[in-house]
Amino acid sequence: MALKITVIGTGYLGATHAAAMAEMGFEVLGLDVVPEKIEMLAAGRVPMYEPGLEELLAQHVAGFEGSSGRLRFTTSWEELESFGGDVHFVCVNTPQKRADYGCDMSYVDSAFAALAPRVRAGSLVVGKSTVPVGSAERLAGLLPEGVGLAWNPEFLREGFAVQDTLHPDRIVVGVRPEDGERAEKLLRAVYAAPIAEGSPLVVTDFPTAELVKTAANSFLATKISFINAMAEVCEAAGGDVVRLAEAIGYDERIGDKFLRAGIGFGGGCLPKDIRAFMARAGELGADQALTFLREIDSINMRRRGQMVEMTREILGGSSFLGRQVAVLGATFKPDSDDVRDSPALNVAGQIHLQGAQVTVYDPKGMDNARKVFPTLSYADSALEAVRGADVVLHLTEWREFRELDPAELAAAVASPVLLDGRNALDAERWRAAGWTYRAMGRPRA
Known part of the structure; x- marks a missing residue:
């Protein structure tokens, strides 16, 4: 009998995971407490831009002609209970x-509190949210006897989330000794397709699994800020x-990925x-x-101010009053509509x-940018x-911007x-098209 899967929380991570689980052949029920979000997903639309996700939803959301019908969405905890899921993500x-740097666990705690009385013995709850180390052990105590818990961190890259879910570069599972064998067996069944393709499965304890995501992100942030420090x-x-x-x-010990200096990282x-x-x-x-x-965080945030000062300098070093500045890019990265903590939008806002x-112009982030900086x-x-x-700032590396005609734009600008x-x-x-080109950490030539 095929496993039945529920996904609690249908934001960027949950919506992608639910669609991917349906693509892998499981019957899936997604739950969220925000009715507008569920209405969109049930209609085959997503509340964010993520390449390939709407197409994947259309293939599986119930009620669409030609869809598998394996994917449904609800706001009802009672419906989730009657669904009888085997694995709850x-x-x-x-x-x-x-108030501080700490992680707000209120949404996770609420989800576990609502889920705990509605899961049946023998089922498995799987945490995918990024949580402080030590959280899983505490949350396990909220579940009834006979219900297992595993921690399975996500490693999605915005713009590549569908690919990363269907074909992950690794699958990490944290389990407790008392239900480790059963939890591993269930998750091997869930991820059978990517495991068969060669995705490595790393089975470990709760603390290690919780640390993997934050350790990976810390290493990535360090690499980005290192090259930005070298740019200074x-x-x-x-x-x-x-x-x-x-x-x-x-x-080969260093590698060339994420060694492009610029205005730094952002996002949610x-x-x-x-x-x-x-x-x-x-x-x-x-x-x-x-x-x-x-210091990694400090270097990263400093880059935004340095771009503002570089803009001021190239405009004569005094006031921005009366000057016209064009900003290409609003999202924190390309192939996304996410403007959360976007360096591009932050720089645009400071100059304004x-x-x-x-x-500002951005291929996908205009609506979200308007909400943040109307x-x-x-x-x-x-x-x-x-x-x-008077000056053009290129702040998000969309392919569209790399393909622009510099001569066409030169005819439109004041300078x-x-x-x-x-x-x-x-x-x-x-430069061949007559532009004065400057970049962070490069000779003025």
Whole structure:
């Protein structure tokens, strides 16, 4: 008999996971307490931009012609109980607390409290939310006897979430000794397809599984901030951070991925995860082990201010008043509509608040950007955004921007000056079209 799966929390993680589980052949029920979100998903639409996700939903959401009908959504805990799921994935959000760096566990706690009386003996609850180490052991105590708990952290990259769920580069499962064998057996059945394709399965204890996501994000943040620190040194010494990154990237111990200097990382995961990691280490008495993350965070945030100052300098070094600035990019990364803690939107906002007329264009993030910064101006295309601009800032590395015609844009601006905040554009191509091209950590040439 095929396993029946529930997914609690249908945001970015949960919606993707539910659709992927249906694609793998399971009957799936997704639950959320936000009716508007459930209505959208039940209609085959998603409340965020994620390539391939709506297409996947259309193949499986019940009620659509030609769909498998294996995927349904509800706001009813009673319906979840009658569904009789074998495996329950908890995918709710864990934002940063308002008052400090710590992780807000209220959504996870609420989900477990509502789920616990509605799961049957022999079923398995699986946490996928990113939580402070030690949480799983505490949450296991909320479940009734005979119900197991495993921790299965997610490693989704926005823009590649469907691919990462269906074909993960690793599957990590944390279990307790008392239900480890049964939990592992169930999750091997759930992930049978990717395991058969060669995705490695790492079975470990609760603390290790909880640490994997935060450790991975901390390492990634460190690598990004390292090359940004090198960009600062290059700017002071007259070096070229792009060639520096190329040279050290050939070292197989280092590698070339995520060594592109720019205005830093953002989004809803990386910044809050490293801060929550520091906070939890302090609670455990291991705060000195992660003091380096404070500098990683500081370097990252400093890059935004440095882009603002670079813009001021190229405009003459004084006031932004009366100047027109075009910003290409609003999302924190390409292939996403997510503007949470977006460096691009932060820079645009800072310049605007200092007196400039700022016009923003982003291929997918316009609606979300307007909600965060309604006082900025927004254009329907890159060409319209740069019209009459004194300087153009490239702040999110969308492919569309790499494919722009520099000559066409040069004819529209007041002054052909480009600041590449992502070191992603072809400098020689833009200079050949008459642009003054500057990038962080590179010679002015």
